Amino acid sequence: MSVLSKQKVIVAGAGLGGLSAAECLLQDGHDVQIYEQAPQLGEIGAGIQLSANAMHVLNHIGVGEAVSAISVRPGAYVFRLFDTAEIIQTFSLADDHLALHKAPYNQAHRADFHDLLVERVLDLSPGCIHLNKRATGFVETEDGVTLKFDDESSASGDLLIGADGVKSAIRDQICGPVQAVYTGDAAWRVTVPTSDLPPNFIEEVMSVWMGPGRHAVCYYIRGGEILNFVGAVEADDEPDESWTAKFPWEKFKSDFEGWNEKVQTIIDMVDHDACYRWSMFKRPKLDFWSTSRATILGDAAHATIPYLAQGAAMAIEDGAVLMRALQQRDNLAEALKLYENNRIDRTARVVETSDANKKLFHLNSVQEIRDAFANRNEGDDRNEWLYSYNPLTVELI
Numbered sequence: 348m349s350v351l352s353k354q355k356v357i358v359a360g361a362g363l364g365g366l367s368a369a370e371c372l373l374q375d376g377h378d379v380q381i382y383e384q385a386p387q388l389g390e391i392g393a394g395i396q397l398s399a400n401a402m403h404v405l406n407h408i409g410v411g412e413a414v415s416a417i418s419v420r421p422g423a424y425v426f427r428l429f430d431t432a433e434i435i436q437t438f439s440l441a442d443d444h445l446a447l448h449k450a451p452y453n454q455a456h457r458a459d460f461h462d463l464l465v466e467r468v469l470d471l472s473p474g475c476i477h478l479n480k481r482a483t484g485f486v487e488t489e490d491g492v493t494l495k496f497d498d499e500s501s502a503s504g505d506l507l508i509g510a511d512g513v514k515s516a517i518r519d520q521i522c523g524p525v526q527a528v529y530t531g532d533a534a535w536r537v538t539v540p541t542s543d544l545p546p547n548f549i550e551e552v553m554s555v556w557m558g559p560g561r562h563a564v565c566y567y568i569r570g571g572e573i574l575n576f577v578g579a580v581e582a583d584d585e586p587d588e589s590w591t592a593k594f595p596w597e598k599f600k601s602d603f604e605g606w607n608e609k610v611q612t613i614i615d616m617v618d619h620d621a622c623y624r625w626s627m628f629k630r631p632k633l634d635f636w637s638t639s640r641a642t643i644l645g646d647a648a649h650a651t652i653p654y655l656a657q658g659a660a661m662a663i664e665d666g667a668v669l670m671r672a673l674q675q676r677d678n679l680a681e682a683l684k685l686y687e688n689n690r691i692d693r694t695a696r697v698v699e700t701s702d703a704n705k706k707l708f709h710l711n712s713v714q715e716i717r718d719a720f721a722n723r724n725e726g727d728d729r730n731e732w733l734y735s736y737n738p739l740t741v742e743l744i
């Protein structure tokens with residue numbers, strides 16, 4: 348067994364990436380402590396899609412069945428026109444995704460999913476999450492690494508993992524400050540109780556509605572109790588990279604003027620006082636993201652616009668590959684290199700494909716949309732490189 352089998356690991360950030368990585372490492376016998384800036388644990392009230400490439404890891408850490416139990420398994424991925432709802436292309440999910448990739452495609456409520464991860468990590472190591480601990484930077488020596496917090500306290504270990512999201516302090520120290528550039532796109536995020544919608548409102552599928560300069564996504568979560576809606580619009584007003592930025596409902600409504608009646612119904616039924624809009628920023632691709640004892644994962648390393656629904660999946664994959672890299676090297680610096688080398692290209696491809704989907708989903712005319720889809724098969728393409736990746740078995744090179 349590798350000499351790296353029992354490391355003292357410090358994780359900054361108890362988001363979806365930090366928790367799932369911690370679970371992989373705890374299961375592998377490492378001692379893991381997690382430090383979260385927030386005074387309490389939780390996630391926002393919106394949906395998250397978890398394809399097979401992420402579900403393999405969730406199965407491995409023992410939460411797969413529980414995640415499936417709180418999810419909806421959509422029948423298909425459906426690309427529609429914004430006004431008539433005509434289906435332009437579709438590929439099947441549900442049983443076909445499971446048969447092809449040996450793990451399901453799930454759509455869950457983020458808070459439910461986060462709760463399951465918290466419960467699991469505390470099962471594996473009671474008391475390992477420390478709240479109100481905002482990491483400000485770290486000091487690394489040959490023998491160890493010390494994470495500093497804004498309350499003047501610190502925590503020491505063998506390995507530091509920065510899972511501290513888009514504004515990562517750990518990334519800024521490892522790679523130097525990176526410039527965040529507004530993409531020009533902002534995402535409305537709302538949910539509607541299914542009971543507030545007309546009966547059989549829309550099939551249990553993942554719908555992408557495509558139109559000029561914007562697109563919308565909707566799918567059911569929490570066993571079908573809630574409909575999740577994301578409306579991505581090109582917006583040139585003052586951007587704010589925050590989940591909690593509220594905007595007037597009237598603005599939301601006018602952003603989707605002329606869109607299909609189902610989109611109108613969803614917007615009409617949302618809580619008019621809970622219309623959140625997240626402005627999306629881009630950060631440059633990193634060519635490296637580790638030192639000898641510190642590394643980063645998830646949005647800290649490779650934040651992406653959500654147009655492929657893979658940001659959290661990439662964070663979850665990262666944790667599994669990091670765990671395996673520690674199994675395969677007996678030197679920490681080499682293990683971190685192995686991890687990073689096996690993640691940079693894949694995560695960059697996800698970022699690039701998400702960017703390309705902005706063009707594809709926001710084309711200016713119906714004819715352009717038809718032409719673009721005539722030459723592509725989204726299902727075959729994604730099945731071939733994206734969903735088929737298994738971070739637990741892929742060869743690390």
Ligand SMILES: Cc1cc2nc3c(=O)[nH]c(=O)nc-3n(C[C@H](O)[C@H](O)[C@H](O)COP(=O)(O)OP(=O)(O)OC[C@H]3O[C@@H](n4cnc5c(N)ncnc54)[C@H](O)[C@@H]3O)c2cc1C
Binds near residue numbers: 515577625645656
């Ligand atoms: C509209 C939208 C839809 C999306 N849909 C999907 C989807 O369907 N599927 C998917 O896979 N991905 C999706 N994503 C992407 C996904 O939400 C992110 O990629 C994912 O949450 C990243 O997880 P993370 O743990 O890396 O970062 P975060 O979730 O941001 O977690 C970071 C954690 O670190 C904490 N933290 C921050 N700074 C510090 C600090 N200095 N010290 C200590 N703690 C700190 C934060 O409080 C937080 O708890 C979507 C994103 C958006 C915007």
